Amino acid sequence: MVEFAFDIKHLFPQSIIRVQAHSLSPKVAPCRPYPHTNRGQPTRSSCRLSEILNVMGKLSADAQGLRHAVTSADKLAPDQVVYLMADKAAGHWEITGLLKVGTKDLFVFDQGGCYRRFNQTPAILDFYVHESRQRCGQGKLLFEWMLEKQGWSPQKCSVDRPSNKMLAFMAKHYDLVRTIPQGNNFVLYEGFFDDPITTSKSASGLQATGSIRNQSQGHYKRQEHEQAQVGHGHANRNTVQNDANSGPFRKDQKAVSGTSLYRRRWNSPLTLASMQ
Numbered sequence: 001m002v003e004f005a006f007d008i009k010h011l012f013p014q015s016i017i018r019v020q021a022h023s024l025s026p027k028v029a030p031c032r033p034y035p036h037t038n039r040g041q042p043t044r045s046s047c048r049l050s051e052i053l054n055v056m057g058k059l060s061a062d063a064q065g066l067r068h069a070v071t072s073a074d075k076l077a078p079d080q081v082v083y084l085m086a087d088k089a090a091g092h093w094e095i096t097g098l099l100k101v102g103t104k105d106l107f108v109f110d111q112g113g114c115y116r117r118f119n120q121t122p123a124i125l126d127f128y129v130h131e132s133r134q135r136c137g138q139g140k141l142l143f144e145w146m147l148e149k150q151g152w153s154p155q156k157c158s159v160d161r162p163s164n165k166m167l168a169f170m171a172k173h174y175d176l177v178r179t180i181p182q183g184n185n186f187v188l189y190e191g192f193f194d195d196p197i198t199t200s201k202s203a204s205g206l207q208a209t210g211s212i213r214n215q216s217q218g219h220y221k222r223q224e225h226e227q228a229q230v231g232h233g234h235a236n237r238n239t240v241q242n243d244a245n246s247g248p249f250r251k252d253q254k255a256v257s258g259t260s261l262y263r264r265r266w267n268s269p270l271t272l273a274s275m276q
């Protein structure tokens, strides 16, 4: 778990808090020891929240093998939300997890292979539970909290370059294993298009996946430091990447191999805009 030099207790009236850009002071460093009370000045809380976000964002990036953090105080857009989780299992309050979400305007392929624009798509952007607490249900707790607060359902969420652990997490907790191949970095699950207007149960274009090992995502996956054992199998990211060759954008994947995952993320030609 992640300890800070300051006491985080007052920041956590409950074990999970919701952080938005307006409660941060990313440009201000270092924080002064006492709260500022002048109008427009940062408070000690906002400095500390910013520091927590930066540290947790870095740990998340490290865990995923990303060169740059997806989450930091200065990158948090006004409509993005970070859920931070803490507990005092060790006798004092420590941060245990982070979940960053937002919305994206995306061009996506539906089950029939038609290319469509979807605005304000719920997006899972960054998700991390400290190594010492993984596989104990903390991730589920945080994710469920987020779904409730955002008013989202899991099958309607796009996931930005999920790691193997993330894929396993979605499969285990939400039975989401069938993906709809996309040409960008986002994974959509079966059920994404199920609404009163677009209900289509056509199987064409869907990935029938009995296990993560067989998934052909047609998207860029995050790297992880360790070889993840997916579910109870032993597929690692190489297995998945090697198998991810039958999707509609196989050539794109090959063309960009060897470049930074993070850079590819922003170069996606099919992402309309950054967070809105």
Ligand SMILES: CC(=O)SCCNC(=O)CCNC(=O)[C@H](O)C(C)(C)COP(=O)(O)OP(=O)(O)OC[C@H]1O[C@@H](n2cnc3c(N)ncnc32)[C@H](O)[C@@H]1OP(=O)(O)O
Binding pocket: 060, 063, 064, 124, 125, 126, 127, 128, 129, 130, 133, 134, 135, 136, 137, 138, 139, 140, 141, 159, 160, 161, 162, 163, 164, 165, 166, 168, 169, 170, 172, 222, 224, 228, 229, 230, 231, 232
């Ligand atoms: C959009 C994105 O952010 S993608 C990046 C996701 N983040 C990462 O990969 C960073 C490292 N991983 C983590 O931080 C965590 O494993 C998370 C956030 C993915 C899940 O949090 P957890 O607290 O472990 O989840 P929780 O305990 O609720 O669920 C456990 C399930 O998640 C999956 N999972 C978690 N860790 C692993 C692992 N090491 N190997 C394979 N599957 C895993 C499995 O399905 C597991 O169920 P199982 O133990 O029965 O196999």
